[in-house]
Amino acid sequence: MTSAILPPAPAGGPVDDTAVVDHELLAAQTRGGFWRDVWNRLRHNPSAWIGAVIVGLFVLVSMLAPWLAPYPPNALPGQAYITPTHIPGPGELPQFPLGLDRFGGDVLSKLIWGAQASLLIGVISTAFGLAGGMLIGLIAGMFGGQVDNVLMRFIDILLSVPSLLLAVSIAALLGQTPFAVMIAIGVSQVPIFARLLRSSMLQQRSADYVLSAQTLGLGRGKITMSHVLPNSVGPVIVQGTLSLATAVIDAAALSFLGLGGGRPETAEWGRMLTYAQSELAIAPYLAFLPGICIMITALGFTLLGEALREAMDPRTRMR
Numbered sequence: 001m002t003s004a005i006l007p008p009a010p011a012g013g014p015v016d017d018t019a020v021v022d023h024e025l026l027a028a029q030t031r032g033g034f035w036r037d038v039w040n041r042l043r044h045n046p047s048a049w050i051g052a053v054i055v056g057l058f059v060l061v062s063m064l065a066p067w068l069a070p071y072p073p074n075a076l077p078g079q080a081y082i083t084p085t086h087i088p089g090p091g092e093l094p095q096f097p098l099g100l101d102r103f104g105g106d107v108l109s110k111l112i113w114g115a116q117a118s119l120l121i122g123v124i125s126t127a128f129g130l131a132g133g134m135l136i137g138l139i140a141g142m143f144g145g146q147v148d149n150v151l152m153r154f155i156d157i158l159l160s161v162p163s164l165l166l167a168v169s170i171a172a173l174l175g176q177t178p179f180a181v182m183i184a185i186g187v188s189q190v191p192i193f194a195r196l197l198r199s200s201m202l203q204q205r206s207a208d209y210v211l212s213a214q215t216l217g218l219g220r221g222k223i224t225m226s227h228v229l230p231n232s233v234g235p236v237i238v239q240g241t242l243s244l245a246t247a248v249i250d251a252a253a254l255s256f257l258g259l260g261g262g263r264p265e266t267a268e269w270g271r272m273l274t275y276a277q278s279e280l281a282i283a284p285y286l287a288f289l290p291g292i293c294i295m296i297t298a299l300g301f302t303l304l305g306e307a308l309r310e311a312m313d314p315r316t317r318m319r
Contacts, residue, residue, distance in 0.1 A: 041311040048307035054300025062116040070095075071106045073113035073267035079104030087283040101272070101286055102279055111293055113267035118297065121182055122247040128186030130240050133193025134233075140194070141201030141232070142224045152198070155191045163188040167250055171259040181260050185250045189243050196239055200232035207231075238309040245301035252294050269294050 042048045061068060071077050078100040081088050089099040090107075098107040136155065140148040158166065167184040174180035204210065205228060213223045254260055255270025269290040276286035 038308075038311045042307060045307045045311065047303045048311075051300045051303030051305075051307060054296060055304055058115060058297050058300060059119065061112055062119040065112050065116045069109040069112040071109040073109070075106070075109070076104040077106060085282065087279060087286075089283060089285055098289065099283070099285060102275060102283075105267075107286070107289060110267040110272060111269075111289060114269040114272060114290065115293065115297075117178075117268045118248050118251060118294075121178065121185070121251040122244050125182040125185035125247045125251070126189065126240055126243050128182065129189030129243065130193050130236070132186065132190040134197050134236060136190065136194040137197030137201065137236075138224075138229065140198045141205070141228070142220065148198070151194070155194050158187075158191040159195075163246075164250060164253060167254060168257065168259065171254055176259050178260060181251055181254050184254065184259075185247050188250070189247070192239060192243065193236055197232060197236050200235050201228055204228045204231050234312050235309075238305060238312060241301060241308055242305035245298040245305070248294065248301070249298050252290075 078088065078093070078096055081093065081100060082102065082104050087100055087102060088096065090097065092099065096106050096108070098111070101107055101110065136151055140151040161169075167181075167188040170184035170187055171180045174183060201224075209227060210223060213227055251260070252270030252273065255268050256274050258274065260266075260268060260271060272290040273287055276283070276290070279286050
């Protein structure tokens with residue numbers, strides 16, 4: 001079996017970071033490839049395991065909501081137990097283990113169905129932002145020049161507006177519907193993905209393998225799609241994982257502001273927070289429970305995204 005010969009480390013003096021990084025990348029390739037090395041690093045990262053477990057449970061609950069939830073999403077089985085001064089809380093009624101809300105809905109069922117709604121909004125909005133951002137970043141990184149300048153000035157205009165404010169404005173213009181929320185959150189994420197892919201492609205365009213491909217007479221489109229783009233999407237994938245956490249929070253924020261559409265008893269975490277405000281004095285759990293669900297879900301996506309970023313960053317391999 002032929003073994004790769006790695007360059008020797010310097011005996012003394014300052015260490016060249018570029019040489020060390022190249023040494024680490026070559027060692028990773030020798031052990032079986034870049035992605036296998038990323039997987040090995042993720043396996044030994046506790047944050048990755050914690051994030052993966054949280055995200056996995058979130059996805060599992062979302063998929064199994066029709067079987068896990070005791071009641072349908074808009075059912076109000078506890079209306080008879082609601083009074084103007086009292087709402088049965090957790091443990092008071094055996095058939096409603098987490099209590100009821102002001103409308104008579106089962107809180108446990110709404111939390112489960114709300115996970116499905118939040119996952120759907122988060123995934124679709126992030127996918128929309130990822131597709132739009134990658135398209136703009138690809139065109140800017142491929143053509144450069146005036147095309148790059150025009151597209152990046154447009155991205156700068158979008159970045160000049162805070163993302164949540166931009167999402168609120170778009171959702172208000174499109175109407176109070178879940179689809180409008182998805183589009184609004186997706187548009188607010190487009191500048192992040194566009195600038196990230198463009199920056200990564202500009203770095204790759206000066207690499208030796210691109211110069212070699214140009215020497216062989218390959219066209220710009222062939223070089224970009226076959227060589228530059230595949231080596232540039234890593235940071236974008238990581239950012240997409242992190243953006244899922246932001247999308248879940250933004251979806252809850254838009255629903256909290258009344259831009260998510262649906263009836264007051266709709267099973268969605270942000271909407272549950274909205275209608276819990278007036279009941280904080282007699283039923284504070286109505287705000288705590290969906291708030292905890294949002295926090296834990298966002299934490300899971302953040303931990304998993306950060307672990308993936310560290311595993312794919314060549315400079316962290318020196319640690």
